[in-house]
Amino acid sequence: MADPGTQDLRLDRREAVARLLQDRGELLVVSGLGSATYDCAAAGDDPRNFYLWGAMGGTAALALGLAQAQPNRPVAAITGDGDMLMGLGSLATIAAAAPANLSVIVLDNEVYGETGAQPTATARGVSLVEVARGCGIDALEDIRDMNALGTLAARMQRCEGPLFANIKIAAGEHPRVLPARDGAYLRSRFREAVLGTGP
Amino acid sequence: MSDTVLRPDAVAPEWADALYDVLVAQNIRQVAYVPDAGHSRLIARCEENPDMCATVLTTEEDGVALLAGAWLGGDRGVLLMQSSGVGNCVNMFTLIENCRLPLVAVITMRGEWGEFNPWQAQMGQATPDVLTRMGVQAHRVDDPDDAAPVLDAAIRQSFDGMLASAVLLSQRLIGRKAFTEEG
Numbered sequence: 001m002a003d004p005g006t007q008d009l010r011l012d013r014r015e016a017v018a019r020l021l022q023d024r025g026e027l028l029v030v031s032g033l034g035s036a037t038y039d040c041a042a043a044g045d046d047p048r049n050f051y052l053w054g055a056m057g058g059t060a061a062l063a064l065g066l067a068q069a070q071p072n073r074p075v076a077a078i079t080g081d082g083d084m085l086m087g088l089g090s091l092a093t094i095a096a097a098a099p100a101n102l103s104v105i106v107l108d109n110e111v112y113g114e115t116g117a118q119p120t121a122t123a124r125g126v127s128l129v130e131v132a133r134g135c136g137i138d139a140l141e142d143i144r145d146m147n148a149l150g151t152l153a154a155r156m157q158r159c160e161g162p163l164f165a166n167i168k169i170a171a172g173e174h175p176r177v178l179p180a181r182d183g184a185y186l187r188s189r190f191r192e193a194v195l196g197t198g199p
Numbered sequence: 200m201s202d203t204v205l206r207p208d209a210v211a212p213e214w215a216d217a218l219y220d221v222l223v224a225q226n227i228r229q230v231a232y233v234p235d236a237g238h239s240r241l242i243a244r245c246e247e248n249p250d251m252c253a254t255v256l257t258t259e260e261d262g263v264a265l266l267a268g269a270w271l272g273g274d275r276g277v278l279l280m281q282s283s284g285v286g287n288c289v290n291m292f293t294l295i296e297n298c299r300l301p302l303v304a305v306i307t308m309r310g311e312w313g314e315f316n317p318w319q320a321q322m323g324q325a326t327p328d329v330l331t332r333m334g335v336q337a338h339r340v341d342d343p344d345d346a347a348p349v350l351d352a353a354i355r356q357s358f359d360g361m362l363a364s365a366v367l368l369s370q371r372l373i374g375r376k377a378f379t380e381e382g
Contacts, residue, residue, distance in 0.1 A: 030268065050271060055294040058264030061256075062294075065265035068229060068252045069272025089257030093265075097254050183298030187271060195273045 009144040010170040013107050017078065018043040019149045020105065025074070025157055028066060028194065032059035032079025034114040036107055040078055041179035047193035053181045057086030060104050064094050067102035070194065074101050074157050081108040081122045081166075088131060094162050095135040101159040104132070105152070106166045108142075113173060132164035139164035214372070215240035217347035218305065222277060225354045228252060229269040229276035231262035237307035237373035238279045259284030260291035267300050275358055278304040282326040282367075283319060292333040295363045302335065302363040303354050312370040327367065335363040343372055 017039040021029070029049045031040040036059075037051045050066075052059055063077035084091075084106045094102060110123035122128060132139040143149060143165055152165050180186055191197055218241055222230070230245040230253045232238065245253045252274075256262045259280045266276040285306065295302045309316075310323020330337040338353055340346050346368060353364035 028272075050268075052294075054297065055264060055291055058260065058267075058291055058294065061261035061264040062268035062271075064254070065229060065231070065268030065270075065274070065276065066272040067268075068254070069269045069274035087261065090261050090264075092257050093254060093261060183294070187298045187300060190271050191273075194271070 010109075010168045011144065011146065011149070013039050013109070013169040014042055014174055015146070016107065016143075016149055016167050016169060019146060020076075020078070020153050020156070021046075023153065024048075027156065028070060028073055028075045030059055030063040030066060030075070030077050030079075032056075032077070032083035034080055034083070035109075035173070036079045036083070037179065038174070038177045039107065042174070042177035045179055047189040049179070050190050051179045051181070051186055053183075056083055057090075059083050060087055060090040060094060063102060063104070064090065064097060064099060067099040068097065071099070071101055073194075074103070074159055075099075076103045076105055076156055078105045078107065080113070081106055081110065081120050081128065082112045084128060085121055085126075091132050091135045091137060091164070095132075095137045098162060100161050102161055103152075103156045103163040103165065104137075105156075106164075107169050108166050109169045109171045111171050113171070117171065128166045129164070132166075137162050137164045139166070143167040212240065212343065214343040214346040216244070218350055219244040221347050221350045221354065222251075223248070225351065225358075226275055227277050227354070228274040229254065229266065230279060231256055231265045231276060232279035233257075233259050233262070233281070233284050235279070235281035235307045235309075237281070237368060237370075238305070241305075242279060259287045260289075263288050263291040263302065264294060266302060267294055267298065270300055275301075275354075276303075277354075278302070280304065281307045282309050283322045285326045285329055285365075286322050289329065289333060292335060292363070296334040299361050300363075301357040301361055303350075303357045304335070304363075304365040305350065305368065306365055307368045307373050308370045310370075313375045314370065315375070323370075330365050335365050337365045337367055339367040339369060341369045341372055346372070 067075040310319035
């Protein structure tokens with residue numbers, strides 16, 4: 001169970017994602033369905049963001065394939081705790097594959113925010129940091145302050161991973177910032193931005 | 200063809216090497232897999248190739264997502280699995296159709312041709328329908344000589360035509376799995 005003394009030390013999800021992406025350099029981003037996709041769009045739409053609107057559980061695995069295809073660029077999966085919990089096995093896959101350029105960033109509000117704020121397993125004491133470490137991934141302690149985010153942003157650029165970070169964020173919804181949801185459009189513009197080629 | 204019995208250490212048929220040659224010729228860079236005895240030769244060949252990135256998965260749907268990411272980053276890939284894994288992929292297949300991404304899966308069939316294990320029957324029998332229903336074109340191979348040309352065609356169709364394709368290697372082709380010493 002979370003310690004009541006630290007329970008209220010949580011970051012605003014929009015501020016946290018904006019901080020991670022403010023000096024993104026060559027960073028390629030895959031965002032998980034729901035709020036993580038809205039947060040990445042709110043930080044500034046970019047063709048190098050691949051927004052998922054479905055495919056729950058697949059964000060980290062998709063980012064792994066991308067990281068393996070683009071080993072010289074930093075790649076980040078930015079997703080929620082619900083999506084990560086559905087795809088926990090992908091942390092084992094990522095650990096075994098060990099791509100140095102991949103960071104998996106979880107925005108952990110401990111609820112399924114899209115469906116009525118039902119508690120996730122992280123609300124009941126499950127530590128995604130410990131899961132990642134158990135798989136063998138270098139994982140930061142739960143992040144609860146903006147200074148640690150600066151450290152994380154710098155490490156995401158260094159490509160010495162794979163790296164895992166769990167950011168404890170405040171529950172509660174922001175106004176939705178909806179990026180394009182046509183998948184064929186998103187994939188074409190991503191490929192064009194990254195590879196200089198169309199479909 | 201004879202009623203061959205499959206043992207994991209004995210699967211080195213020519214068709215598996217022919218499939219590997221197609222992957223190389225078609226510039227397949229990422230191979231994601233959940234193992235099957237019928238795939239053991241092909242997996243081993245891919246793992247040995249330093250120019251291929253072979254990723255062992257914990258579940259098949261992660262391979263669908265992984266290959267989507269691979270292609271977004273410029274790599275062609277294939278997914279190797281057995282028919283039971285098709286059921287695990289169903290929701291993730293929506294990613295492929297929504298984003299009009301290429302996908303090639305090579306699927307070894309279970310639950311047919313003298314299958315020993317009844318727990319394989321349901322997904323084996325449902326596999327072609329499930330694939331078709333989810334927008335994946337299924338191409339069944341019964342003759343070992345057809346394996347390589349069908350895979351070659353599936354790869355061309357998928358990456359040139361932006362389609363999802365699956366090559367189903369029948370259990371008669373790969374051999375019936377042996378749980379006891381026989382034959």
